[in-house]
Amino acid sequence: MILCIDSGNTRLKWGIHDGQAWQAHGVLAQNELMRLGASLPRTFPLTHAVVANVAGANVADVLRVMLPVPRDAVQFVESTAAAGGVRNAYRLPGQLGVDRWCALVGARSITQHACIVVGAGTATTIDTLSAEGEFRGGLILPGFDLMRAALATNTAQLPLAEGQWSATPQGTQDAIVSGCIEAQVGAVERAFRRIAADSAAECLFFGGAAPRLVPHLSCPHRVVEHLVLEGLRTLATSAAPE
Numbered sequence: 270m271i272l273c274i275d276s277g278n279t280r281l282k283w284g285i286h287d288g289q290a291w292q293a294h295g296v297l298a299q300n301e302l303m304r305l306g307a308s309l310p311r312t313f314p315l316t317h318a319v320v321a322n323v324a325g326a327n328v329a330d331v332l333r334v335m336l337p338v339p340r341d342a343v344q345f346v347e348s349t350a351a352a353g354g355v356r357n358a359y360r361l362p363g364q365l366g367v368d369r370w371c372a373l374v375g376a377r378s379i380t381q382h383a384c385i386v387v388g389a390g391t392a393t394t395i396d397t398l399s400a401e402g403e404f405r406g407g408l409i410l411p412g413f414d415l416m417r418a419a420l421a422t423n424t425a426q427l428p429l430a431e432g433q434w435s436a437t438p439q440g441t442q443d444a445i446v447s448g449c450i451e452a453q454v455g456a457v458e459r460a461f462r463r464i465a466a467d468s469a470a471e472c473l474f475f476g477g478a479a480p481r482l483v484p485h486l487s488c489p490h491r492v493v494e495h496l497v498l499e500g501l502r503t504l505a506t507s508a509a510p511e
Contacts, residue, residue, distance in 0.1 A: 273501040317342040371500030389476035
């Protein structure tokens with residue numbers, strides 16, 4: 270069985286796959302990393318682990334020690350020029366964030382149509398994948414919470430808003446929340462319009478802020494909660510020896 274780890278800036282997600290289906294999932298905050306070993310079920314015979322880590326070298330070192338498989342059975346995935354049915358058009362393919370790369374591979378395993386892959390986390394990433402499997406490029410902008418925090422931190426009179434979305438906000442808290450949502454959704458929908466000629470094109474969302482954004486989208490969309498893990502599973506399977 271494969272243990273897949275998506276180690277992000279603020280959260281760590283894990284999943285166990287038996288080659289046919291996911292058997293278990295879990296999530297921890299990065300500041301709870303030392304609880305990972307205790308969080309993993311002991312009922313599954315794990316053979317190897319694949320990791321997408323964007324949380325830094327110190328976290329990678331901890332994971333190498335804590336994962337319940339031999340160290341030589343732990344693979345830290347890196348972005349490459351091509352893998353899992355996706356071609357990477359980045360000028361320097363290795364500089365693409367590995368979580369974005371795995372999400373693109375996961376998206377390709379789900380749909381063969383053009384799509385926009387949106388990671389709604391600490392940052393929001395908006396990546397374009399063609400029907401031919403080419404990652405054409407993408408956008409990075411502050412995530413919803415970072416946008417709110419930037420206004421609260423850098424202005425004297427604005428709070429860390431907890432308002433509600435409105436098309437015509439009539440209070441400061443609602444105006445901040447609505448503005449942040451509109452900025453995020455507007456960027457996604459602009460990106461989608463560039464692939465809308467494919468009648469089956471859609472946006473695939475993952476990340477903790479997805480529930481904040483998807484109710485406001487007018488383009489075709491769906492949430493695939495464990496998209497990075499799907500990409501890790503695909504890469505681990507395609508790299509396995511025959």
